[in-house]
Structure formats: structure tokens, C-alpha cells
Amino acid sequence: MHHLRAWQAIPGVQIVALANRTRSRAEALAREFAVDDSRVYEDYRLLLTQERLDFVDIATAPQIHREQVLAAAEHGVHVLCQKPVATSLDMAREMIQACEVAKVRFVVNENWRWRRWYRELKARLDAGEIGTPRYARFSMHNDGVLPVAGGASPELLTRQAYTAQMPKLIVYEWGIHLVDVMRYLFGDVERVYARMSRISPLVHGEDMALVVLEFRSAVTGVIDISWGSYIPNEKRLVRGNLDPFIVEGDQGTLELDPYQDDSVILTTADHTERWSAHLAQSPAEEYQESYTQTHRHFIQCLRSGEPAENEARDNLQTFAVTLAAYASAEQRRVIAVEELYRDC
Amino acid sequence: MHHLRAWQAIPGVQIVALANRTRSRAEALAREFAVDDSRVYEDYRLLLTQERLDFVDIATAPQIHREQVLAAAEHGVHVLCQKPVATSLDMAREMIQACEVAKVRFVVNENWRWRRWYRELKARLDAGEIGTPRYARFSMHNDGVLPVAGGASPELLTRQAYTAQMPKLIVYEWGIHLVDVMRYLFGDVERVYARMSRISPLVHGEDMALVVLEFRSAVTGVIDISWGSYIPNEKRLVRGNLDPFIVEGDQGTLELDPYQDDSVILTTADHTERWSAHLAQSPAEEYQESYTQTHRHFIQCLRSGEPAENEARDNLQTFAVTLAAYASAEQRRVIAVEELYRDC
Numbered sequence: 001m002h003h004l005r006a007w008q009a010i011p012g013v014q015i016v017a018l019a020n021r022t023r024s025r026a027e028a029l030a031r032e033f034a035v036d037d038s039r040v041y042e043d044y045r046l047l048l049t050q051e052r053l054d055f056v057d058i059a060t061a062p063q064i065h066r067e068q069v070l071a072a073a074e075h076g077v078h079v080l081c082q083k084p085v086a087t088s089l090d091m092a093r094e095m096i097q098a099c100e101v102a103k104v105r106f107v108v109n110e111n112w113r114w115r116r117w118y119r120e121l122k123a124r125l126d127a128g129e130i131g132t133p134r135y136a137r138f139s140m141h142n143d144g145v146l147p148v149a150g151g152a153s154p155e156l157l158t159r160q161a162y163t164a165q166m167p168k169l170i171v172y173e174w175g176i177h178l179v180d181v182m183r184y185l186f187g188d189v190e191r192v193y194a195r196m197s198r199i200s201p202l203v204h205g206e207d208m209a210l211v212v213l214e215f216r217s218a219v220t221g222v223i224d225i226s227w228g229s230y231i232p233n234e235k236r237l238v239r240g241n242l243d244p245f246i247v248e249g250d251q252g253t254l255e256l257d258p259y260q261d262d263s264v265i266l267t268t269a270d271h272t273e274r275w276s277a278h279l280a281q282s283p284a285e286e287y288q289e290s291y292t293q294t295h296r297h298f299i300q301c302l303r304s305g306e307p308a309e310n311e312a313r314d315n316l317q318t319f320a321v322t323l324a325a326y327a328s329a330e331q332r333r334v335i336a337v338e339e340l341y342r343d344c
Numbered sequence: 345m346h347h348l349r350a351w352q353a354i355p356g357v358q359i360v361a362l363a364n365r366t367r368s369r370a371e372a373l374a375r376e377f378a379v380d381d382s383r384v385y386e387d388y389r390l391l392l393t394q395e396r397l398d399f400v401d402i403a404t405a406p407q408i409h410r411e412q413v414l415a416a417a418e419h420g421v422h423v424l425c426q427k428p429v430a431t432s433l434d435m436a437r438e439m440i441q442a443c444e445v446a447k448v449r450f451v452v453n454e455n456w457r458w459r460r461w462y463r464e465l466k467a468r469l470d471a472g473e474i475g476t477p478r479y480a481r482f483s484m485h486n487d488g489v490l491p492v493a494g495g496a497s498p499e500l501l502t503r504q505a506y507t508a509q510m511p512k513l514i515v516y517e518w519g520i521h522l523v524d525v526m527r528y529l530f531g532d533v534e535r536v537y538a539r540m541s542r543i544s545p546l547v548h549g550e551d552m553a554l555v556v557l558e559f560r561s562a563v564t565g566v567i568d569i570s571w572g573s574y575i576p577n578e579k580r581l582v583r584g585n586l587d588p589f590i591v592e593g594d595q596g597t598l599e600l601d602p603y604q605d606d607s608v609i610l611t612t613a614d615h616t617e618r619w620s621a622h623l624a625q626s627p628a629e630e631y632q633e634s635y636t637q638t639h640r641h642f643i644q645c646l647r648s649g650e651p652a653e654n655e656a657r658d659n660l661q662t663f664a665v666t667l668a669a670y671a672s673a674e675q676r677r678v679i680a681v682e683e684l685y686r687d688c
Contacts, residue, residue: 130574134541134543134552135541135552135554135570135573137568141590141592146613147613149613149614191676193537193556193678195556195558195564197478197479197562197564199478199594208478208479208592210479210556210564210566212537212539212554212556214539214676218541220539220541220554222554222568224481224566226479226592229479229592229597230474230592230595230596230597230611230612230613231597231611232609232611232616233616246485248485248552248570248573248574250543251574252574253573253574253575265576267574267575267576268574269490269491269493269574270493272576272577332535332558332678333677333678334537334676334677334678
């Protein structure tokens, strides 16, 4: 839905066809987004054969991205593909190569770095307002996948049922956004340390992870996330118990406070300043806008031929860092990201 | 002062003599604590020679603990010694051995594990109220050693001037309390990962540290502390920007909230419960009480002959974990605590 609404908002883009294995689902979307019924498909291959497209937007589960991206490349159609792009680095590389050979663009739909407050933060960092950054922390612990009283399915597992079966869960599915945001803010990650565990009996993968990113720029980035933590009701209601995102430098601190009108708070040696990052948008509007910005960037890059920020070849590093976290947790040691490149 | 007040509060204990290199300081304390002027010393060796003592309480800087502990042992006097006991593991071992040979008790004055809320937490954990613990986080970032506007010395460096010169700072001087608290709650630490940095030009040692403790019990313990972070004024005023201490288990979460009357908050699958941990004490009274409890335990153990919780031989593990954090930050890898024992 976020995707389709974003396409609707961009001048010159037309949603011409839809595919979904569940026809009724595709038909409902077709009605909502004014797509002719004759252009609704159960089989995406048929869609690729019968339609003349400029690009496809692949918004499916990670394990079927490969076949869909390769099929799009075969048909000479540009690709915007949901994160994570693949289930292994080798697979991601194969997809990138296929698109390069077919001369189609391959861009990853990674919307978080386009969220307004991270753009704001990046501008302030680039302006040197806190000097040289050295520490950043994103932290959120909630009960997203814990059993719900009465036996109902937790909301996340209802909305994206496939997540229950994922062997890699919270970092692969969600933490990857935060890895990408931190790469956007602080550059290349050199080494990764992680600890993971699972509490919920409803999922296969880890529901808690502490990931520490050692950046080449010497920033320490902490991603401390959980969907398997018991929290008081009132914390659950407020943005899922999201803690303020903090970036500390040698001359000041920037903080994003999600509880005070999405304030950005800048503190230096001699003053503290606050302003709202979202310009009177609601949280839902803000989140939708991050997709619209991501898609707009994709269209601009298709038109200009310029590389996208989230070109698959660049996003491969976000993916490698994510996989390095799993390697670290499993091997109980710090993993140099380049080890993963070497091993492939 | 905390020490002397604690001794005063324990029946059967009498403060008979005081030594301080600055005589006026010792004299002022002597007046306040009713010690005869003739029993005030500049030289602690003279005190040991001239007085008949049951024990000494060594509350000096770490680098002079060794000579003072060895001198007390020579005189056959039991020792309660301020943490950290030494500047290296070898030195700590030498001191332990000297006390064992001299048949005097050697106990470390580590008061944090006697703070009322950690005792409360331990009781709840032992009662199984959150099942098996798996994650704990202590976090506090403030500007404790950053330059103060107008050029005044920051409060910490005024109160304990020697800290400015310490080559190891926030973990060695303060984080060690949190390591000990976590050992008290979760048992033996197997491995340690840490990142450290320094911002303040007023100190030599690190003023920021992220330390991750991997417990044998599979708990991940996070100690995320800084004295070199710019924070808004209003956060500085509230307990130095201390975050709630969180312990998560497979059946619930315990949280100590320092901003709501020192509440303990217990959340399980079906309910949330709150109560105050400090029984109407002020924060200052609570902190003083932690010393009184530490000292009372020491006296009880002297009388009974039972080992103390904070016997130097046991506290050596807290010290080893602390040094492992420095080794990890320096060598950029996870350090097994036993490596430090092997290397000595």
C-alpha cells in the first residue's frame, strides 16, 4: 500500500499492471489504484510477457526476489526491489550481475534513509554542528512477536505472516534499515560485533539483537533492538517503545526525540536548541513520505542515468554488514566486513 | 565521609585513629567523628605502628593501595580497601597473597551491590519472577568531565582531582561498580567486548565506554556510559541523565526507574506491577545506606569468619572483567576473561 500510494504521488508515473499470487488481493488493489482488471495477474511471469513496462516494483518476501529480479532483467525491465534483496551475498551478487548484463537498473527499496528526521540529521552532521561524530545509538525493545493474551497472533505476524518462518529475523527484516541509516550517516562499516537470542515460541529467528558497528570513521554505532521483550502496556502504545536516537560528537549531541513532536535536539558547549523535524505531518504521513521520496529518487535516477543512493551494488554493503552481525553472533567474535567479501 | 558515617552507624565499631597526608583534613574529620587529636597521623605507617587496631579502612587512590595493604598485613590488621584494589591483576594477586600469608582478611569496599534496588532486583530474580534472564542494560551519558563554561573545573575533577591523570578512567573508576553489580545479579562473565573513546581535553583516560559482558548464564549485559557527552541542562540535573536499568527474562522484565520515586517495575505476560525500592529514603540517604550495609557485612564476616561477598579473592573477577574491557577496546576483539588469568 505504501508503495502504490507513493507511485500515485509522482507525476509521470502510471501504475499499469499488478501481480499477486492471491488474485482477489491484486483485484482489490487494482480497483483502489485504477488499474484495469484485464491487467491483473496471478503469475508475475505472465505480467512481464504481456505488458510493456519501464520498471517493476518488487514488494515480495526475500526468498523469491532472486527469480523475480532475474525474470525482470530477462525482459529488459528496470527493477526497484524490496530489502533485503536476497538471502545470501552470493545470491545478491548474481542478481546484480544479471541486471548489469541485461543493462537494467537494479535499485533497492530502502526507505528509512529517506525518513525526514534522518535527512535533517545528515544535513546537521555535514554542517559540522556536533564536530566529529563518535557514538550513535538506536534502541527499541518491545513485544512485537510475543504471544498475545487470549491466543491471538501478534500484529507483526498477522501483517507479514512469512516472518514467523524466517531463520534470520529481527536484524535481517528490520535492523537492516538501521544499518543502512547509519551507513548513510557515518559511512563505511569496518567491523561488526553482535549478540542475538530468541524468546518467542512463535518465531524461528532471533527476536533480540545487540549489534555494534565499528565505522571506519571511528564512530561506534549501537543497534539495540527486540521484539521479544515484555514491556508495560503504556510503553507499547507510544511508538512501540522507541528510544530517542542519539548521535554524539566531540562538539555536541544531536537527539531525535520521538515523544516530543519528533523534536531534533542539538546540544553544544554553550546552548541547546530544539525544532520539529516533521513540519506538521502525522507519523503516518511522515512514513508514507519516506516511500514517496525513495520512489521519486529512483525515477529521477532512471531519467538522469545517475547512480541511486540505494543502487543494489551500494546496498550490498548494508546487506554484508547485516550478515556480518549474524556471523559475529554465531562465531562469538568481532567480524571484519571484508571477511565476508573474501569468503564469497 | 560516607565511610566514616557508615562506621559510626554500626554498633560495636569505634573509629580510633585517622591518617591523611594533609593533616588539616584529618584533623577536621577527627573533630567531626570524635577522634582524639593525639590519634591523627600524616603518615599511615606511624598509625599502624602506634595504634592497636582490629582493621583498617583504606579509602585512598588506587595506585597507593598496594603499599598500604601490604603494610596493614605486616601489622596483622584486617583490611577493607576501596575499589579498584590495584592497577594490575598481578598486583592484586600479590596483595591477596600477602594478606593470606599474614592471616588477615582482605575485603574490597564495593558498595554498589548493596544499593537497595539491586538487592531488591536480586531477590526478584532469585524468586524467578522474570524466568531466565537474558539481557540487562545500564546506561548513563553525561558531561561529567567536559569543560564547564567560564573555565571552572567540572565537579568530578574537583571532588577527586586524581581522576584527571588516570590512564584508565570511566570503566576503571566507575564502570567497575556496574560490572560488580551485574556479576552479583548474573554470575560469572565469560567474555567481554568493549569500545572506548575520549573527548574531554581535561582527562587522560577514556571518558566514554560501551562494554558488553557475555555471561556464562547466556545473559548479555550492556554497560553504556559516558562522562564526555553534551547533554541538555535539564537532563544533567536529573541524576546525571541516568537511564532506567533494565533486566529482561524469558517470562518478564524488571526495570528500575530512577525518575519515578525509584520504582521497580515488573512486567510479565499478564500484568505490570510497580513499587518503590527505597522505602521513603532520599537518594542521599539511600547512597549512604549502601556503605553502611557494605561495612556491616564486613564486620559480620570478621566476627563469623565467613567469607564476604566482596572478599578480595572474589572481587578479583570483577577486576579481571574490567581489565578485559580495556584489552578488548585496545585489541579490537572479544576477550575471554580466562585469557587474563592465563597471561599472568
